[in-house]
Amino acid sequence: xxxxxxxxxWRIQLWHGVLLLLVxxxxxxxxxxxxxxxxxxxxxxxxxxxxxxLHVGLAQGGDAEQPPEPPDDVAMLxxxxxxxxxxxxxxxxxxxxxxxxxHRIWWRDGIVKESVGAVPTSLTRPSKRGAAVDQRTQEGFxxxxxxxxxxECLLVGVPESVIEAxxxxxxxxxxxxxxxxxxxxxxxxxxMASRAIAPIRDISEAAQRISGGHLKERIPVxxxxxxxxxxxxxxxxxxxxxxxxxxxxxxxxxxxAHELRTPVSIILAxxxxxxxxxxxxxxxVKTIEMTRRxxxxxxxxxxxxxxxxxxxxxxxxEREAVQLDALGRENLDHIRPLAxxxxxxxxxxxxxxxxxxxxxxxxxxxxxxxxxAVKYCRPGDEVRISTHRQNGHAILTVADTGPGIPAEHxxxxxxxxxxxxxxRNRSTGGAGLGLAICKTLVEALGGRITVESDWQKGTTFxxxxxx
Amino acid sequence: xxxxxxxxxxxxxxxLAEAMRGxxxxxxxxxxGEDGLFKALEIDYxxxxxxxxxxxxxxxxxxxxxxxxxxxxxLMLTARNKVQDRIQGLDTGADDYLAKPVDxxxxxxxVRALIRxxxxxxxxxIIVGEVEIDTSAQTVKVAGQPVPLRGREYALLxxxxxxxxxxxxxxxxxxxxxxxxxxxxxxxxxxxxxxLRKKLGQDFIVTHRGRxxxxxx
Numbered sequence: 001x002x003x004x005x006x007x008x009x010w011r012i013q014l015w016h017g018v019l020l021l022l023v024x025x026x027x028x029x030x031x032x033x034x035x036x037x038x039x040x041x042x043x044x045x046x047x048x049x050x051x052x053x054l055h056v057g058l059a060q061g062g063d064a065e066q067p068p069e070p071p072d073d074v075a076m077l078x079x080x081x082x083x084x085x086x087x088x089x090x091x092x093x094x095x096x097x098x099x100x101x102x103h104r105i106w107w108r109d110g111i112v113k114e115s116v117g118a119v120p121t122s123l124t125r126p127s128k129r130g131a132a133v134d135q136r137t138q139e140g141f142x143x144x145x146x147x148x149x150x151x152e153c154l155l156v157g158v159p160e161s162v163i164e165a166x167x168x169x170x171x172x173x174x175x176x177x178x179x180x181x182x183x184x185x186x187x188x189x190x191x192m193a194s195r196a197i198a199p200i201r202d203i204s205e206a207a208q209r210i211s212g213g214h215l216k217e218r219i220p221v222x223x224x225x226x227x228x229x230x231x232x233x234x235x236x237x238x239x240x241x242x243x244x245x246x247x248x249x250x251x252x253x254x255x256x257a258h259e260l261r262t263p264v265s266i267i268l269a270x271x272x273x274x275x276x277x278x279x280x281x282x283x284x285v286k287t288i289e290m291t292r293r294x295x296x297x298x299x300x301x302x303x304x305x306x307x308x309x310x311x312x313x314x315x316x317x318e319r320e321a322v323q324l325d326a327l328g329r330e331n332l333d334h335i336r337p338l339a340x341x342x343x344x345x346x347x348x349x350x351x352x353x354x355x356x357x358x359x360x361x362x363x364x365x366x367x368x369x370x371x372x373a374v375k376y377c378r379p380g381d382e383v384r385i386s387t388h389r390q391n392g393h394a395i396l397t398v399a400d401t402g403p404g405i406p407a408e409h410x411x412x413x414x415x416x417x418x419x420x421x422x423x424r425n426r427s428t429g430g431a432g433l434g435l436a437i438c439k440t441l442v443e444a445l446g447g448r449i450t451v452e453s454d455w456q457k458g459t460t461f462x463x464x465x466x467x
Numbered sequence: 468x469x470x471x472x473x474x475x476x477x478x479x480x481x482x483l484a485e486a487m488r489g490x491x492x493x494x495x496x497x498x499x500g501e502d503g504l505f506k507a508l509e510i511d512y513x514x515x516x517x518x519x520x521x522x523x524x525x526x527x528x529x530x531x532x533x534x535x536x537x538x539x540x541x542l543m544l545t546a547r548n549k550v551q552d553r554i555q556g557l558d559t560g561a562d563d564y565l566a567k568p569v570d571x572x573x574x575x576x577x578v579r580a581l582i583r584x585x586x587x588x589x590x591x592x593i594i595v596g597e598v599e600i601d602t603s604a605q606t607v608k609v610a611g612q613p614v615p616l617r618g619r620e621y622a623l624l625x626x627x628x629x630x631x632x633x634x635x636x637x638x639x640x641x642x643x644x645x646x647x648x649x650x651x652x653x654x655x656x657x658x659x660x661x662x663l664r665k666k667l668g669q670d671f672i673v674t675h676r677g678r679x680x681x682x683x684x
Contacts, residue, residue, distance in 0.1 A: 261546040265568035269482045290478045
């Protein structure tokens with residue numbers, strides 16, 4: 001997979017290569033230009049040397065011989081004895097085949113005075129400038145020229161091809177060096193990309209293993225400061241949360257299965273027993289009673305589970321203005337017969353309080369809290385329900401003077417299927433979902449539920465709902 | 468044979484107790500681990516059937532504490548049926564492990580097997596002289612002929628046969644044939660022994676005056 005051309009390593013390598021190539025091309029071209037200019041300057045130096053020789057020659061010979069009146073008497077000029085002396089330097093240089101220079105001298109009126117060497121046919125007299133030595137490149141020839149103060153023009157030229165060999169060898173060197181640098185750069189780039197990618201690969205391999213089911217494993221984080229370390233840290237956090245969620249889910253499912261399995265076991269065993277041999281009517285009645293009780297328990301559990309599922313999705317439930325005090329009174333009336341039967345006194349202190357919630361959900365919370373209070377209270381105990389407004393919130397309090405809850409159970413009280421020791425018996429058996437449902441519902445409604453309890457003194461649940 | 472059933476679900480406890488009484492066992496009941504442990508330490512049961520998830524002491528805790536003192540066979544019964552639960556149970560000293568919901572026939576078979584093994588018998592059929600006792604079918608044959616026995620008679624016979632070669636005291640017999648709710652009449656054992664001798668032969672059960680009874684000593 002890492003060898004695929006669209007892998008990050010390949011992409012880094014490609015970008016790196018293109019960038020390196022660009023840099024090397026710029027470098028190569030610049031170097032070539034600089035070298036070319038250098039060569040030209042050397043060439044110019046040589047040409048200037050020749051020009052000055054020519055100039056000296058012209059000055060030595062020309063001063064005595066040059067007839068000022070007939071400026072274009074070429075034949076006479078050629079016949080002068082000074083001529084061979086002037087020609088001599090150019091002939092000497094011309095004998096060098098690697099530097100096939102030429103020169104030409106014009107009179108001040110533009111007539112060619114002297115032309116030695118392989119003078120190009122297109123050669124023209126430079127337009128007049130100052131007395132300084134000047135140079136030009138014209139149609140592949142490098143020329144240096146100078147005007148004498150009176151106006152004669154001396155020009156020495158050479159084909160630029162004389163530096164071609166040097167330039168070519170220089171180009172070969174530059175290309176060679178660039179190639180080596182490019183190759184090294186690519187190898188280095190590959191190595192660097194590997195180094196940069198290695199932690200990513202480690203992370204992705206670890207992540208793959210973890211998502212493959214090893215949820216307990218974590219990505220090893222060597223350096224927490226680097227970007228990759230932070231990424232690994234974030235991933236680890238996500239995995240931890242995921243693991244916790246999975247574990248909670250698994251525990252929930254296992255608890256739910258366990259709670260369902262008990263009544264199912266009873267039904268299966270009882271019916272098996274009833275069918276195994278002839279029995280008395282009383283025994284059958286007992287079996288049917290037990291079966292009914294178990295079925296009822298399953299029914300309650302299923303209702304609770306459904307309620308919990310609904311509560312989990314409760315955030316989406318439609319909200320309306322709910323009169324908390326009215327709902328409280330209603331629920332109090334429902335529970336009253338049971339409370340009277342257990343000789344538990346109910347008190348209410350219901351002042352108007354409105355919350356934005358789902359009436360069914362609030363009613364469920366009230367039922368569970370009141371139901372618990374009455375269920376766990378002993379005869380003679382008291383249960384008090386009160387509602388009031390505070391800072392824009394609706395507050396519901398259900399307090400009892402019952403047996404209280406030992407402190408060690410309080411942190412777990414709202415956990416699903418959690419049952420405080422002793423609450424699991426004949427008279428008060430439940431699945432341990434009531435308070436979990438309350439908490440889920442309250443939180444879905446954007447509220448808060450808290451509990452305070454004093455052992456042997458009583459318990460108070462307080463629900464705060466947004467007004 | 469006397470069993471103890473420790474189970475916190477009242478209906479389940481009733482059902483199991485009824486089923487085991489139907490199998491001819493004397494059954495004691497305990498609704499939580501504390502009560503269960505107390506009874507298990509107090510009385511020498513032939514077998515304890517114990518739930519895992521219980522208030523006060525859970526099944527593992529009960530088993531751990533019991534094993535410090537006694538080797539009574541224990542069958543763990545639980546709705547939690549994960550491999551690690553089973554391993555934990557067996558490693559703590561349980562002799563068998565059965566997941567809820569249980570099949571009562573399977574439970575009865577396992578109970579029989581555990582009691583049998585506790586007394587060093589590999590097969591359910593025990594032969595003493597001419598008497599052949601099938602502990603799984605709870606039938607008795609003398610010289611190949613089936614002999615009908617009443618529940619308590621069979622229970623007494625099986626207890627004696629399982630402990631054959633040893634002298635069994637009358638107290639032991641009372642303890643193992645009656646559960647905590649029975650109020651046995653003091654000469655009931657003598658009546659059962661008398662009836663068994665009539666059906667299986669006078670010499671089958673030997674009386675050791677002042678000490679008790681024995682079979683095959």
